Amino acid sequence: MMLTARIYVTLKPGVLDAQGDTVKSALETLGFTGVEGVRIGKFMVVTLNSATREQATAQIEEMCRRLLANPVIEEYSFELEGETEHDPSKRPRRLIGW
């Protein structure tokens, strides 16, 4: 079955995110109040053909561990979406401009 993994890689809490901090001050300059913090990460979409969801989960987990994230500085999370799911609320949200 064709599955789509939506993977999020972010800097570990405690690791200074210079980009995030700069964007935070830019938001403050624009007048947004109450911005407590901004963290910038990576978003990846991996489409894969897999026999089962379990197999796909294990594969994505290994991809994250071995390549997509660096455990010294980053952490990751992911969600799997695919043909077996019919819950419309789980469908990727349409973003304006896409």
Next chain:
Amino acid sequence: MKFGIVVFPGSWSQQDFYHVIANVLKEDACYLWHKEADLKGSDCVILPGGFAHGDYLRTGAIARFSPIMGEVARFAEKGGLVLGSCNGFQVLTEAGLLPGALLRNDCLHYRCKWVHLRVESQRTPFTNGMQRGQVVQMPISHGEGRYYIDQEAFRRLEDHDQVVFRYCDERGKLTKEANPNGSLEHVAGVCNERRNVLGLMPHPERAAEAILGCEDGRLMFASILETFARA
């Protein structure tokens, strides 16, 4: 002595290293294409600066899977000398041959300038011709050189005398202003526990001739040659 210089797609300092080794030091130099799993009998392997594989995903993340890196790891395992400068340092951390990681400079700027470095340990094959506390000058040229490692691992590094260079001012003082990228504890270069693998963000190969403004980088090459001569 034969130096093998690894070339990835996107490397850019290999010719500078080659020039210094072949024309200035009059030693043997050869290029090692990343797809060939062969070190060609090199006595010291150099991973030069640049943007290997476009630095896609993370700096050094793709380069570590190049066929040559398996050979470099085996060579290091046997005690062979491996030196990584700039992008080469990033590749060595991604490959797990050196501890830590290199993050985006805290200033977010690409910094290309001369810096002062304080030699923190002369107990490596790459720095045994220097003195602990000595201040040397080399250029840096990077956007992602902020060394990071967690506190506990950093303590282990210090316990094992693995911090080899720190950014400092011209008198050897560790100041915020003298740290070009916000690296943890001013770290500019570290070695592995066995001390045969060294990585540093600065470029010793760009500071090896008086005509370029400074010859301090030659101290590193001289140390390597001295180590090899004694072996």
